[in-house]
Amino acid sequence: DIQMTQSPSTLSASVGDRVTITCRASQSISSWLAWYQQKPGKAPKLLIYKASSLESGVPSRFSGSGSGTEFTLTISSLQPDDFATYYCQQYNSYSLTFGGGTKVEIK
Amino acid sequence: QVQLQESGPGLVKPSETLSLTCTVSGGSISSYYWSWIRQPPGKGLEWIGYIYYSGSTNYNPSLKSRVTISVDTSKNQFSLKLSSVTAADTAVYYCASLLLPRGGLGYWGQGTLVTVSS
Numbered sequence: 001d002i003q004m005t006q007s008p009s010t011l012s013a014s015v016g017d018r019v020t021i022t023c024r025a026s027q028s029i030s031s032w033l034a035w036y037q038q039k040p041g042k043a044p045k046l047l048i049y050k051a052s053s054l055e056s057g058v059p060s061r062f063s064g065s066g067s068g069t070e071f072t073l074t075i076s077s078l079q080p081d082d083f084a085t086y087y088c089q090q091y092n093s094y095s096l097t098f099g100g101g102t103k104v105e106i107k
Numbered sequence: 108q109v110q111l112q113e114s115g116p117g118l119v120k121p122s123e124t125l126s127l128t129c130t131v132s133g134g135s136i137s138s139y140y141w142s143w144i145r146q147p148p149g150k151g152l153e154w155i156g157y158i159y160y161s162g163s164t165n166y167n168p169s170l171k172s173r174v175t176i177s178v179d180t181s182k183n184q185f186s187l188k189l190s191s192v193t194a195a196d197t198a199v200y201y202c203a204s205l206l207l208p209r210g211g212l213g214y215w216g217q218g219t220l221v222t223v224s225s
Contacts, residue, residue, distance in 0.1 A: 001168060032210055033210075034210055034211040034212070036152075036212075038152075042217075043201055043203075043215035043216065043217060043218055044152065044201075044212070044215060045215075046211045046212060046213050048211075049206070049209060049210045049211035050209065050210050050211075053209075055211065055213070087151065087152055089152075089154075089211075089212070091205075091207075091210050091211075094165045095154070095165065095167065095168065096142070096154040096157075096167075096205075097154065098151060098152040098153065098154060099151075100151050101151045101152075
């Protein structure tokens with residue numbers, strides 16, 4: 001099974017900060033990685049697919065990069081609406097795996 | 108706009124079978140792969156499995172022995188059965204569309220909390 005490790009698990013930041021979240025795969029997954037945003041009591045929302053493709057309707061301050069085993073999600077200028085938990089998810093194999101999540105908190 | 112809605116009992120007794128249905132509206136169930144994901148209270152997301160409209164499935168190896176996902180194309184629905192449940196299966200269960208080959212779970216239901224308790 002492919003394991004996904006996210007870091008940090010919690011991140012404290014201020015509005016306007018540049019934020020970077022890292023996701024590492026236990027083996028190469030090419031670019032088959034997605035990022036999600038989840039707010040309390042809500043279903044996750046797809047932000048990025050295929051490592052760097054922005055889902056329709058998602059603000060351009062969100063960007064993804066990486067390939068192989070190391071990936072990043074960057075929020076260029078953190079907005080009040082962005083305080084949430086973020087998950088990466090691989091779909092390289094026939095199985096899907098989520099990372100453990102990164103909670104972005106207000107500093 | 109594709110919409111998904113989970114339905115089923117909110118309380119299941121230990122050792123029994125959890126059964127949920129996801130109804131797809133605003134689109135054809137033949138368009139995507141369809142997945143179940145769960146999230147225990149206060150914890151992260153766990154993929155359970157997915158199905159294609161043809162009936163082909165793939166399951167999380169850690170749950171495979173207890174999971175069955177099926178599809179009813181005539182009703183635009185797909186279903187989850189999880190057998191021999193324990194308290195560890197208490198979670199919010201989500202259905203979602205898996206947008207292969209592009210990737211990502213694009214459309215999600217609102218989720219339904221299933222509690223395993225006697």
